[in-house]
Amino acid sequence: MEIQQVVGSLVCTNRVPGLDHWHLRLIRNARGKVSVAVDPVGASPGNWVFTASGAAARFATGKAETHTDLTIGGIIDGWDPDG
Amino acid sequence: MEIQQVVGSLVCTNRVPGLDHWHLRLIRNARGKVSVAVDPVGASPGNWVFTASGAAARFATGKAETHTDLTIGGIIDGWDPDG
Amino acid sequence: MEIQQVVGSLVCTNRVPGLDHWHLRLIRNARGKVSVAVDPVGASPGNWVFTASGAAARFATGKAETHTDLTIGGIIDGWDPDG
Amino acid sequence: MEIQQVVGSLVCTNRVPGLDHWHLRLIRNARGKVSVAVDPVGASPGNWVFTASGAAARFATGKAETHTDLTIGGIIDGWDPDG
Amino acid sequence: MEIQQVVGSLVCTNRVPGLDHWHLRLIRNARGKVSVAVDPVGASPGNWVFTASGAAARFATGKAETHTDLTIGGIIDGWDPDG
Numbered sequence: 001m002e003i004q005q006v007v008g009s010l011v012c013t014n015r016v017p018g019l020d021h022w023h024l025r026l027i028r029n030a031r032g033k034v035s036v037a038v039d040p041v042g043a044s045p046g047n048w049v050f051t052a053s054g055a056a057a058r059f060a061t062g063k064a065e066t067h068t069d070l071t072i073g074g075i076i077d078g079w080d081p082d083g
Numbered sequence: 084m085e086i087q088q089v090v091g092s093l094v095c096t097n098r099v100p101g102l103d104h105w106h107l108r109l110i111r112n113a114r115g116k117v118s119v120a121v122d123p124v125g126a127s128p129g130n131w132v133f134t135a136s137g138a139a140a141r142f143a144t145g146k147a148e149t150h151t152d153l154t155i156g157g158i159i160d161g162w163d164p165d166g
Numbered sequence: 167m168e169i170q171q172v173v174g175s176l177v178c179t180n181r182v183p184g185l186d187h188w189h190l191r192l193i194r195n196a197r198g199k200v201s202v203a204v205d206p207v208g209a210s211p212g213n214w215v216f217t218a219s220g221a222a223a224r225f226a227t228g229k230a231e232t233h234t235d236l237t238i239g240g241i242i243d244g245w246d247p248d249g
Numbered sequence: 250m251e252i253q254q255v256v257g258s259l260v261c262t263n264r265v266p267g268l269d270h271w272h273l274r275l276i277r278n279a280r281g282k283v284s285v286a287v288d289p290v291g292a293s294p295g296n297w298v299f300t301a302s303g304a305a306a307r308f309a310t311g312k313a314e315t316h317t318d319l320t321i322g323g324i325i326d327g328w329d330p331d332g
Numbered sequence: 333m334e335i336q337q338v339v340g341s342l343v344c345t346n347r348v349p350g351l352d353h354w355h356l357r358l359i360r361n362a363r364g365k366v367s368v369a370v371d372p373v374g375a376s377p378g379n380w381v382f383t384a385s386g387a388a389a390r391f392a393t394g395k396a397e398t399h400t401d402l403t404i405g406g407i408i409d410g411w412d413p414d415g
Contacts, residue, residue: 176382176408177408177409177410178382178405178406178407178408178409179407179409180373180374180406180407181373181405181406181407182372182373182392182403182405182406184388184391184392184405185405185406190333190382199362200335200362201333201334201335202333202334202335202382203333219386220386220387221386221387223388224387224388224391231391231396232388232391233384233388233391233392233403233405234333234384234388235333235384235385235386235387235388235389236333
């Protein structure tokens with residue numbers, strides 16, 4: 001899993017049905033790359049989280065057919081990015 | 084999921100049956116890399132979209148055996164690539 | 167899916183049974199990286215094709231247990247790599 | 250599978266149920282990239298391990314629905330990173 | 333699939349049961365990155381091989397639950413890395 005920081009949310013009026021009502025978060029990794037993840041844990045901007053990709057991302061939503069390849073798996077307690 | 088911009092469409096007369104009649108879009112990510120994605124939401128050139136890869140890409144077409152590893156999941160409302 | 171150019175074929179006398187009799191093509195992407203793909207469409211050296219990875223690569227062969235993680239999905243009509 | 254070194258553990262009070270009680274290790278690869286892996290073998294900081302990703306990561310926990318995309322597969326005997 | 337060269341073997345006394353008795357090879361790709369692969373074909377150091385990742389890696393062992401994400405698929409006849 002990857003360590004990333006939540007930087008915002010994403011609004012998409014037109015999207016595929018398979019994403020249901022899930023919140024979509026904008027997250028950024030250590031190299032500055034921004035991605036989009038489903039959030040089942042309720043993370044807020046500034047939180048450091050870890051994300052799971054692939055099939056694990058779908059299982060985490062409780063419905064294996066969910067159209068996601070990246071899901072937040074947990075909020076990290078007391079993470080210091082510099083060390 | 085990744086944030087990408089639609090830059091065009093792709094014409095392939097000779098292709099595998101598993102892609103049916105799906106529209107294929109050319110998309111470009113923040114680093115300039117161009118990929119090909121199945122489009123079930125009707126995106127147009129210039130639109131900013133997010134894409135799902137792997138099994139999620141196949142589920143999004145409604146048929147898990149579809150021969151795609153990248154599918155557009157939604158059109159982003161009011162995306163500003165510069166921040 | 168990725169856009170790549172066919173640059174040759176691969177000969178492997180000693181290989182796993184799960185690849186059956188499939189032709190293996192050498193392909194090269196925009197950054198010069200060479201990979202090996204199963205070819206169900208009959209591509210020739212010089213052709214520009216798009217490739218699917220992961221499970222989609224296996225489904226494209228008509229047998230989901232095929233030992234491939236990259237399969238040519240179609241030959242692109244009139245592709246100009248420079249734009 | 251990738252060769253990585255264990256550099257610590259991760260504490261996440263708020264995490265998805267699918268990770269059960271698994272220990273989460275911080276690991277670092279040869280290029281300095283830090284990731285998070287489930288640890289079923291009992292690795293300690295400083296150990297060199299190899300990790301499996303994707304579905305193999307889930308199977309290694311004995312429960313294919315586990316929310317992980319990276320799992321430690323074994324501790325390498327006498328690994329010398331410099332050759 | 334990727335083209336890689338076998339550079340050695342890996343000894344892991346403490347490993348997950350899902351890898352059974354498979355030989356683990358150290359392999360190196362064109363950019364110098366070293367990985368670990370299950371070897372069902374009997375490759376030797378110096379051999380050029382192609383590797384499959386993901387689910388294809390597991391199917392190649394004859395047991396889809398095998399804890400591997402990279403498996404050698406064949407030994408390449410007469411490969412010249414310089415072209």
